[in-house]
Amino acid sequence: MNSIVVDGMAFSLPLFIIAIGGIYSEGSGITNLALEGFLGFGAFSGGLAVALLGGAMPPGTSMYLAFLMAAVGGMVFAMLHAVLCIHFKANQVISGVVMNVLSSALTAFLANQINASVFGKASNKFMLEVSPRITISGLSRIPVLGGFFTSVYPFEFIVIVVALIMGYILYRTPTGMRIRSCGDNPQAVDAAGGNVARIRFGAVMVSGALAGLGGMCFAYSISTNFSPSIYAGFGYLSIAAMIFGNWRILPTFFACILFGFARSGGYYLVTKLELPSSYSDLVLTLPYVTTLVLLIFFSRSNRAPRALGEIYDKGKR
Amino acid sequence: MKRKGDGCKRAMIRLVGVGKGQDIKTALFCILLALVAGSILLLFLGKNPLLAYKSILQGAGFFPKARYAGHRSMLTDFMSLLNYTTPMVFASLSVAIALRCGLFNICVSGMMIASGFIATVLLGYSALPAALARPLVVLVGLASGAAIGALIGWLKYKYNTNEVVVAIMFNYIISYVVSFFIQTKFVDPTTRQSLKIGQNARLTLFDQPVGNLKMEIPLVLPLAVVCVLLLSFLFSKARLGFELKAVGMNRKASRYAGISVGRTMVTSMVISGALAGLAGVSYYMGCFASIQPKVLPSLGFDAIAVALLGNSTPWGCFFASLLVMTISNGTTYMASTLGVLREIASLITGILLLFSACGAFLKGEADRFAEELEEERIAAVKGGRA
Numbered sequence: 001m002n003s004i005v006v007d008g009m010a011f012s013l014p015l016f017i018i019a020i021g022g023i024y025s026e027g028s029g030i031t032n033l034a035l036e037g038f039l040g041f042g043a044f045s046g047g048l049a050v051a052l053l054g055g056a057m058p059p060g061t062s063m064y065l066a067f068l069m070a071a072v073g074g075m076v077f078a079m080l081h082a083v084l085c086i087h088f089k090a091n092q093v094i095s096g097v098v099m100n101v102l103s104s105a106l107t108a109f110l111a112n113q114i115n116a117s118v119f120g121k122a123s124n125k126f127m128l129e130v131s132p133r134i135t136i137s138g139l140s141r142i143p144v145l146g147g148f149f150t151s152v153y154p155f156e157f158i159v160i161v162v163a164l165i166m167g168y169i170l171y172r173t174p175t176g177m178r179i180r181s182c183g184d185n186p187q188a189v190d191a192a193g194g195n196v197a198r199i200r201f202g203a204v205m206v207s208g209a210l211a212g213l214g215g216m217c218f219a220y221s222i223s224t225n226f227s228p229s230i231y232a233g234f235g236y237l238s239i240a241a242m243i244f245g246n247w248r249i250l251p252t253f254f255a256c257i258l259f260g261f262a263r264s265g266g267y268y269l270v271t272k273l274e275l276p277s278s279y280s281d282l283v284l285t286l287p288y289v290t291t292l293v294l295l296i297f298f299s300r301s302n303r304a305p306r307a308l309g310e311i312y313d314k315g316k317r
Numbered sequence: 318m319k320r321k322g323d324g325c326k327r328a329m330i331r332l333v334g335v336g337k338g339q340d341i342k343t344a345l346f347c348i349l350l351a352l353v354a355g356s357i358l359l360l361f362l363g364k365n366p367l368l369a370y371k372s373i374l375q376g377a378g379f380f381p382k383a384r385y386a387g388h389r390s391m392l393t394d395f396m397s398l399l400n401y402t403t404p405m406v407f408a409s410l411s412v413a414i415a416l417r418c419g420l421f422n423i424c425v426s427g428m429m430i431a432s433g434f435i436a437t438v439l440l441g442y443s444a445l446p447a448a449l450a451r452p453l454v455v456l457v458g459l460a461s462g463a464a465i466g467a468l469i470g471w472l473k474y475k476y477n478t479n480e481v482v483v484a485i486m487f488n489y490i491i492s493y494v495v496s497f498f499i500q501t502k503f504v505d506p507t508t509r510q511s512l513k514i515g516q517n518a519r520l521t522l523f524d525q526p527v528g529n530l531k532m533e534i535p536l537v538l539p540l541a542v543v544c545v546l547l548l549s550f551l552f553s554k555a556r557l558g559f560e561l562k563a564v565g566m567n568r569k570a571s572r573y574a575g576i577s578v579g580r581t582m583v584t585s586m587v588i589s590g591a592l593a594g595l596a597g598v599s600y601y602m603g604c605f606a607s608i609q610p611k612v613l614p615s616l617g618f619d620a621i622a623v624a625l626l627g628n629s630t631p632w633g634c635f636f637a638s639l640l641v642m643t644i645s646n647g648t649t650y651m652a653s654t655l656g657v658l659r660e661i662a663s664l665i666t667g668i669l670l671l672f673s674a675c676g677a678f679l680k681g682e683a684d685r686f687a688e689e690l691e692e693e694r695i696a697a698v699k700g701g702r703a
Binding site: 080088097296 | 362421423472476477478479481482483485486487488489490493494496497500501610611613618619621622625658660661663664666667668670671674675677678681
C-alpha cells in the first residue's frame with residue numbers, strides 16, 4: 001500500500017511546483033501554455049550543468065547544482081515568452097505553443113551537438129546521479145501515514161519549502177498582491193503607480209524558474225537522465241491542475257495530489273491484479289478521465305483571472 | 318526636416334507593408350528574418366548557409382541533386398514532399414477554422430490518432446477492393462474526427478469547460494487507449510507498432526511506376542486542395558463563415574446580433590475535427606501504414622504554429638504547410654551532405670514560428686511608422702505654407 005503514497009507524492013509534487021509557476025504567470029495575466037517548454041529547458045540546463053561540472057564535485061552534491069541551474073535555465077528561457085507576450089504583443093496562446101516547439105527543438109539539437117562536440121559521443125542524453133531516497137526511521141512505521149516518510153526524494157522537501165515561500169509571497173505580501181491585481185485589473189495597478197509590464201515580466205520569469213525546477217525533479221524521479229522524453233506532457237497536465245484548482249495554490253495542490261494518486265493507485269492495481277503490463281496504458285488514463293469528469297461538474301464555478309490573455313493597453317477602460 | 322530615423326521607418330514600411338497585401342508581406346518578412354537567423358546559426362556551426370539552403374531545396378525536390386538512385390529524380394523527391402505535406406494541410410486547416418471562431422484546437426494530435434486507428438481497424442485489415450476501401454477510409458476518418466470535435470464543442474457549450482484542458486485530456490486518453498488496443502490486439506511483434514495496413518486501404522501509392530520513375534502519389538492531395546477552396550469560400554462568401562468570425566471576435570456582440578453562439582462554436586469544432594480526422598487518415602494510412610503506440614504525432618502541435626504562420630487563412634495554411642514540410646523534408650538530405658545534425662530542421666522551423674508570432678507586432682509598428690511619416694509630411698506642408 002505504501003507504494004501508492006510514495007509514488008503518488010513523487011509524481012504530485014513536481015507537478016505542483018510547475019503548476020505554481022503557472023499560477024504566477026496566469027495570475028499576473030499572461031496565459032502560459034509554455035510550461036511544457038520551460039520544464040524541458042530547465043531539465044536540459046540542469047542536466048548540462050551536471051554533465052559539465054558534475055565530475056568535479058563531491059558525490060551527492062551535483063543534484064543541488066542541477067536544481068539551481070534548472071531554475072536559472074527555465075527562468076532565462078521564460079524571458080523569451082515574456083518578451084514576446086509583453087513587448088512584442090504576440091498572441092499569448094500562440095507564443096506558448098511556439099515556446100514548446102522551440103524548446104523541444106532547441107534542447108534536442110543542443111543535447112546532440114554538445115554531446116558530439118564536447119564529449120565526443122553520439123547521444124541525446126545527459127546522465128545524472130541516482131537520487132538518494134530518504135526514509136525517516138520513526139515516522140515511517142506509522143500505519144497508512146508512514147508512506148509519506150518512506151523513500152522520499154530530497155527534491156520533495158525542496159518543493160514543499162519553495163511552495164510555501166511562493167504561497168506566502170503570492171497571498172501575504174504587497175508583491176503578491178500586485179501580481180494578482182495585474183491579472184484582474186492591470187489598469188488599477190497602473191493607477192496605483194505599479195509598472196504592469198515589469199510585474200508581469202517578473203511573474204513569467206518566476207514561472208519559468210519553478211517549471212524548470214519541476215522538470216528537473218521529473219528528470220531525477222522518472223529517468224535519472226535528461227533526454228527528449230522529458231516532454232511527456234507533464235506541463236500540460238499541470239496546466240490542467242491549475243485550471244482545475246481555480247488558479248489558487250491550495251486547491252491546485254489537491255488537484256496535483258489527485259493526479260499523482262490516481263496514477264500510482266492505478267499502477268498498484270495493475271501489479272496487484274497481476275494484469276499484463278499493457279493494461280497499465282488503460283490505468284494511465286485514470287488521472288485524465290478523473291479530471292475530465294470533475295471539470296464537467298465544476299466548470300460552471302470556474303473563474304479565471306479577469307485580464308488573463310489580454311495585452312495590457314493603458315487607454316482601455 | 319528630415320530626421321535620421323525616417324530611413325529605418327521607410328525601410329520597415331516597405332518590408333512589412335501597409336494596407337493591402339500587408340499579411341503576405343509580413344509573412345515573407347518573417348520568413349526572411351528566420352532564414353537570416355538560421356544562417357547565423359549555420360555560420361556558427363562552420364557551414365555555408367547558402368549551400369545548406371540549396372541542399373534543403375535539393376532534398377525537397379525544388380532543385381536537382383548531384384546524382385540520384387535508380388528510378389528517382391527531382392520529381393520523385395517533390396512528390397514525396399507533397400505526400401508528407403498533405404496531412405499538414407488538413408491539420409493546419411483544422412486549427413485555422415477553430416481559431417477563426419476563437420477556439421483553440423490543441424487536440425489535433427489526439428483526433429489524428431483516433432481517426433487513424435478507427436479507420437485502420439475497420440478498413441486497414443479488410444479485403445475490400447481498393448476502389449471501395451479508400452473512399453471509406455476517408456469517410457471514416459472524417460466522421461470519427463468530427464465526432465470528437467463535436468464532443469469537445471458540446472462540453473464547452475453545455476458545461477463551460479475550458480476547451481484547451483479538455484483537448485489536452487482527450488489527447489492523452491486517446492493516446493493511451495489506442496496504445497492499449499494496439500498492444501493487446503494489433504501489435505507487430507518485431508516493430509512494436511500496429512500491424513501494417515493492406516495496400517488496398519492506403520491513401521498514398523508508393524513506388525508507383527510512372528515512365529521509368531517510381532514515385533509516391535498522395536491520392537488525397539486533391540481533396541486537401543478542395544478543402545482549401547471550400548474553406549476560402551466559407552470564410553469569404555458564406556453566412557456560416559461570417560458567423561464564425563463574429564463569434565471569434567466578440568461573443569457578446571454576436572449574441573446581441575442574434576447569432577446562436579453555442580451552435581456556431583460546436584459547428585466550428587465539428588468541421589475542425591473532421592479536418593483533423595482527414596489529417597489522421599492521410600498520415601497514418603498514407604505517409605505511414607502503421608501506428609506507433611503512446612506517441613502523439615508532433616505534426617498536430619506543429620500545425621498550430623503553421624496555421625499561425627499562414628495567418629489562419631486557407632491558402633496561407635497551404636503554403637505555410639508546404640514551407641515547413643520543405644524544411645523538414647529537405648533537411649534529411651542537408652544533414653547527409655553537409656554533416657549537420659538532423660535536429661536542425663525542427664530548430665529552423667521553431668525560429669520561423671518564433672518570428673511569425675511577432676507578425677502582429679511588426680504590422681502594428683509599420684502602421685504606426687506610416688502614420689508618423691504622414692503626420693510629418695502634413696506638418697511640413699503646413700509649415701511651408703506659413
